[in-house]
Amino acid sequence: MPDAISQTYLDDDNLIANGLQGDQEAFNVLFSKYRRLLYSLASRVLHSHEEAEDAVQNSALLAFCKLPSFKHEGAFRSWLVRVLIDVALFILQEREWAARILRTDQARIRVADPNYGANKIRSKSQRGTTLTVSLPISISGFGSCPNR
Secondary structure, eight states: OOTTSOGGGGSHHHHHHHHHTTOHHHHHHHHHHHHHHHHHHHHHHHOOHHHHHHHHHHHHHHHHHHGGGOOSSSOHHHHHHHHHHHHHHHHHHHHHHHHHHHHHHHHHHHHHOTTSOHHHHHHHHHTTOOOOOOOSOOOTTTTOOTTO
16 A cells, blocks of 8 residues: 555545545555455356456446445445345346357257258367357446536
C-alpha cells in the first residue's frame, strides 16, 4: 500500500466516501481488501481460473459504477460479494447458452448429414474444440460508468 494513504483510508466508510467523490485510488484500496475473497468465491462457483479472474475484474468495474447505489444498510463486503455472485451467475448463464448453441449446431449437422455419426461429434469435442459465443446481452452498467 502506498505511503501517501493515511490510516483513515483503511476504513471502508472513508474509502466509500472518497470513492463516491471520484477517488479511484480509494476504490482500488477498498477493492484490493476483498480481491482474494472474491477470487476464492468466483473460482468455487465457476470452477475455472480464467472465468474467476474475469468475474473478479467485471465485479470491480460494476461495483465502481454502482458504488452510488450502495445504501450502507449492510456491510460493504456483503454488497460486493453479491455483485460478484451476480456476475458469476451471468457467466454461468452465458456458458449454458453457448452449450445449447453447440448442441443445436451438432443436431443440425446430424440432420443435414445422416452419415455424420455421434461418434464423430464426440471425438471432436474430446479433442478440446471450444466454442466462444458473444451474445448481445449485458448487465446494466457494464462497460460504461455514467458521470464517472
